[in-house]
Amino acid sequence: MKSNRVTPLPSTDCGLLSVRRARERSRSVSVAHATPIARNAHCLPFIRRGALGALFIALSVSASAGEVTVAVASNFSAAFNKLAPDFERSSGHKLTASFGATGKLYAQIRNGAPFDVLLAADDERPRRLETEGVTVAGTRFTYAIGRLALWSPDPKMVDANGAVLKSDRFAHLAVANAKTAPYGAAAEQTLRRLGVWERLASRLVRGENVTQTFQFVSTGNAALGFVALAQVRALAPARQGSYWIVPAKLYKPLRQDAVLLKRGADNAAARALLDYLRAPDVKSMIQDLGYLTLP
DSSP: OOOOOOOOOOOHHHHHHHHHHHHGGGSSGGGGGHHHHHGGGGOOOOOOOHHHHHHHHHHHHHHHHHEEEEEEEEEGGHHHHHHHHHHHHHOEEEEEEEEOHHHHHHHHHHOOOOEEEEOOOOSSHHHHHTTOOOOOOTTTTEEEOEEEEEESSSTSSOOOOOOGGGGOSSOOEEETTTTTOOHHHHHHHHHHHOOOOOGGGGGGESSSOOOOHHHHHHSSSEEEEEEEHHHHTHHHHHHHHEEEEEEGGGSSEEEEEEEEBBTTTHHHHHHHHHHHHHSHHHHHHHHHHTTTTOO
């Protein structure tokens, strides 16, 4: 009768080392990676039973990894940069992102820019692209709801009700371009509803997008400005200065939609990114970063 007793491995690290190497090297596969296993030929029975199987699984995961090119609205840049490593780590896919004003990203997509996914700062442009036949039907959804904030690096500049807007305490107020940046449109709507648009028109400094608007304020070119709450939350507490979270009733909801573009229709990494953004734990992360999300 044959014995079922397992023969102890020789006094060497070849068995466990082969498993570890198979796992560690799964991200970058080449013929050279077979060499350590070949050098430890005396461990082949163990390798066949365990490590070789682990290697094949690892190679399969690596082979299925892909890359997705994403057009990302400027306001979501800080949040995206925090989420990207988690997505890459959990999925094995790689991300390449281009940030800009949603209006400009829309124009680039219409002109053939090589994007797989759009993460917009509104729902208008993704819907328009859908109507124009540039997206994959049924893939559009709201990944975040933006929140507008009036911010200054000066801890004493902005009060809890935004009353500073009716004062003469500042020379320049930064806002994003309302024609291309949804946060700029929200800022204009807020100023009009507060009845100060005409009064402040000569003091406005316009950024191409909300990132540039944030830079105007952070560098002192404007004493305060309307930015995304997420941009303020991304700062260290000591640098957050003072800010007023603008009541949502003062501007049109900033529903930020994601959509799969036709270029990414057959890209598994692109679809994986959209699935990732829908996950409950990722929604919680997005909320922590300064946004609201839908149930």
